[in-house]
Amino acid sequence: MPVLSYSLRAHGEGHLRFSNGIEQLGSNETMHQKVYRRALNKVGDKAYTQVVRALTKQMGLKRRQVLTYGGVRKVRANLTRQDFQIYSTGAEVPLREFSAVQFSFGVRARPWGKSTRFTGMFIHAGRWNSGKEVAQGHVFQRVTSSSLPIEKQFGPSVPAEMVKGESEAAFNRMADQLPDRIAHEIAQITRGVVS
Numbered sequence: 072m073p074v075l076s077y078s079l080r081a082h083g084e085g086h087l088r089f090s091n092g093i094e095q096l097g098s099n100e101t102m103h104q105k106v107y108r109r110a111l112n113k114v115g116d117k118a119y120t121q122v123v124r125a126l127t128k129q130m131g132l133k134r135r136q137v138l139t140y141g142g143v144r145k146v147r148a149n150l151t152r153q154d155f156q157i158y159s160t161g162a163e164v165p166l167r168e169f170s171a172v173q174f175s176f177g178v179r180a181r182p183w184g185k186s187t188r189f190t191g192m193f194i195h196a197g198r199w200n201s202g203k204e205v206a207q208g209h210v211f212q213r214v215t216s217s218s219l220p221i222e223k224q225f226g227p228s229v230p231a232e233m234v235k236g237e238s239e240a241a242f243n244r245m246a247d248q249l250p251d252r253i254a255h256e257i258a259q260i261t262r263g264v265v266s
Contacts, residue, residue, distance in 0.1 A: 076156045104153065106260060110252040111148040115155030118245035119145045122157055125238040130227055131169055131184030140164045141229025157242065159233050163225035166210040167194070175199050178210050182226035192224055 126137045137143060141161035148155050166189070171180040173194040179186060192212045196203045205211060211221040232238065 076154055102260065104150065106253060106256045107153055108148045108150075110249060110256045111153065111155045113256075114245055114249045114252050115145065115147060115157075117248075118155075118242050119157050121241040121245055122233065122238045125236075125241040126229065126232060128184065129237050130164070130229070130232055131181045132164065136164070136168055137229060140168070141233070143229060143233070157233075159230040161229045163228040166192075166224040166226050167208050169226050171208070171210050173199050180210070180226070189224070 123134060123137060123143060126132075126141070126143070127134050130137065132140075141159045141164075143157065143159045143161070146152075146154075146156040146158070166178070166180050166182070169180040169182045171178050171194060177188060177190040178192040178194060179188055181187070189210070189212075192210050193199065194204055194208055194210055195201045196205050205221075206223075210224040212224055214220045214222050
């Protein structure tokens with residue numbers, strides 16, 4: 072299960088510029104946690120939106136399809152855990168979801184947003200222009216030279232795509248905003264005394 076995560080346990084000691092603000096909050100540990108939790112959740116929610124948006128472009132799918140087939144979820148920071156996670160539990164997406172159309176040579180679909188020819192694959196029973204879909208329009212390929220068995224074809228999977236390319240870069244860009252957000256939350260809680 073691929074996970075994009077940002078944790079204050081790993082980075083909390085590195086936020087030395089906030090030591091003055093944390094001292095102003097007093098020795099109350101819950102106030103420190105509240106500042107970090109609010110900052111993590113605000114930046115994490117923005118990161119979730121950007122990651123899903125990047126995945127739609129990266130894979131060539133609609134947002135609903137990415138969320139449905141990818142099982143993309145987020146785990147927000149709370150009182151017991153000071154980290155924000157975006158994870159995906161989905162499998163490979165069926166090739167039919169990538170605007171698959173049958174032609175005489177096979178099938179044309181758009182995985183990764185690029186039109187690709189899949190020679191020898193089919194959607195329709197009988198002739199390529201019969202219009203009789205096999206199994207609700209899924210794309211199949213024959214395993215042997217005889218008519219059966221046939222094998223359903225798939226495109227990329229959301230979990231594999233989430234941890235590379237533009238979606239990973241989008242998460243890292245948003246994570247870079249966390250120090251500024253922590254400073255903002257300190258200013259909010261101290262009513263502007265510490266900024």
